[in-house]
Amino acid sequence: MSLIIDSVSKRFGEVQALDDVSLEIKPGEVFGFLGANGAGKTTAMRIVLDILRPDSGKITWNDRPNTEVSRDTWGYLPEERGLYAKMKVLDQLVFFAKLHGVKPKEAERETLDWLERFRIPEYAGRRAEQLSKGNQQKIQFIAAILHDPQVLLMDEPFTGLDPVNATLLKEAFLEMKDRGKTLIFSTHQMETVEELCQSIAILDRGRVVVGGTVRDVRRSSGRQVVRLAVDGDLEMPWLHSLEGVTVSRRGLDYTETEVAHGHDPELVLQAALARRCRVLRFEITDPSLETIFIERVGQIDVTERTLAPRAVLA
């Protein structure tokens, strides 16, 4: 009972888009695909949707090959968003729902309901070309879920949304999760992943570099992070003398250190106390996903992570 991607490979000419990718995504889970541009996220989704066929490997949903699963199983929000520019919002949402076998009356009711929740009920009668990018994106989200799919695949759903709309969409996300849907999405935004996902896979040039629950991935390096703040000493130069401890970030409120595998983070606290420091803060945590990502993949393209709409940047 899950979505299984079993050693899938796909090549486009010279480019190996996916290289022996295997993943298991459990039903009802929120799953994140992380990866730089061109890592193979979109290709992986298209292959799951049976829009593309893999060169080798197979996909099963509840033990049935995806080629035999009904298309209504999937809800898809493509990365490249598009609507029929001249068509009214309500008309096109009903049209998409009808293609998935939803009765027009029902589709209309659901659509109006969702428009209400996204705070854009007045857009039902407008043509798509009259809507802002962010609002078009909300319409496309509705298009992806109107037929009540079991699995929702969303390619970069939060890109180009302002914080208010991103929050609205996250709420809708969580509601779909509460309805027992399986959610799969790709993103560059690590904060969103840590906020929403139970499991992730980091893709790099078509390979899964690391995958599993967010907790496991963060622990995968074996290192631990210690955040420390003591009264009256911002510098804490003695930290450098501790074995297996490196200072990774200095801040006004705390200093972050990394403790290598095999060393006890408690030693940092003991060292501080031994120096009669008044400890204001001591926190042991796992490295952030961002740290793991950079470690495994390299620098993230910063421009892709901004919350500003893409169109404005372009």
Place this chain on the structure above:
Amino acid sequence: MTGWRSLFPNAWYIAAREFRSRVSSKSFIIGTLILAFLAFGITQGPVAIDAAVGANQTHLTVIVRAADVPLQSADVMDAQLNGVSADPNAKKAFAVIWLPNGDVAAAQANLEDHKSDALLIVDRDPVTRNLTFTLRTDLPADGATVRSISGAATILSLSDVARRAGTSIDAVVKPNFVVQPVKASSAPASSLSQELSANLLSTGLIVLIFMAIITYGTWVAMSVAEEKGSRVMELMLNATTPLQMLAGKVMGNGAAGLTQYGIVLAAVVGGLVAQGPLHRAVVGGAGSDVSFGGLSPVVLGAFIVLFVLGFLLYTLLYAALGSLVSRQEDVQSATSPLMMLIMVGYFMSVFGLQTIDEPWVKVASFVPFLSPWLMLARVAVGHVELWEFALSVLLLVVAIAVALVAAARIYSAGVLLYGQRTGLRQVLRAARVSR
């Protein structure tokens, strides 16, 4: 193959959406109005020409000043000028007014007022006793009309000479004249005008198919490219199969095309019906009656069958080629190979009409991409056996089935390939692995 999962109802929904968005677009409404207006205008051409030039009947006034010319000479003259027609109601080339001892001054006034085109004065030479003729007209002296009149005058002279010699050639000047077909078994001999109108008709029908396929095929390609360009395609790809999309697009745009076509044809028929009354109102006189010259049910049926099949074949390919580009501006160049193919079929059939029984015309009328035109030409001219038509249609249907598979493949591969211009090799490679 998932592409072959149930075609309906999704293909209907897509077709309905395509149809609605096409028909409600400004370009459709304006284009249809302009075409209908033009079509109506063209059908009024004859009325306009008649109004401008006057009826193309030559009004000839004959004033006979010579004595001893019997009244039945008027019949002889008429028969000579207008021929012996089996149809007493056929429109005559010459309207002859025969006036024994008529008023030359009044006739001259009519000439000057353009109420008549020519005045023929018949006198008798006092010496030779033969008839002499004077023709007053602004028609060219070496033209066909004047030649006809001079020929008729010759017969009048002959008949006059014979009568004075105590005999008559009346039986000869209105001979018993029968027209027979070359082979007794072939269809009833068509008159020259019928043959001409059959040629004209088939040219007309060929042009109709030609225009429709190019115009509405381009619509299909445009709508595919537009969908791809606006990236709605990816939403559609999850909701439907390429085959459903392909079928929906061809049906929806085809229906929109046929709607425009129907409106324009209605304007043509309306125009033809209006010809008579308009002619009476503008030019006066009876005017020509409505004539769909030679449009028999057989030709009409063949036209509809070949039109629908040809349309299907070409629009499928238009859709496939449209899927290779993502901008509407590129549609023209992407579909140019089809344009060439259509042109070849069109011109072959136009030339083929002149040499309809040549072997190359026969062979070409079985070739699927050419048959919509060439078979139609053969049917319209009437030199075709039933089995030949059936075979041609069968081959066309087979070609459509092949085109459907190929188009669905190219389409499902093409719609996902974004880039400048997708090369054929890239598409074929993608088509091999797509669903």
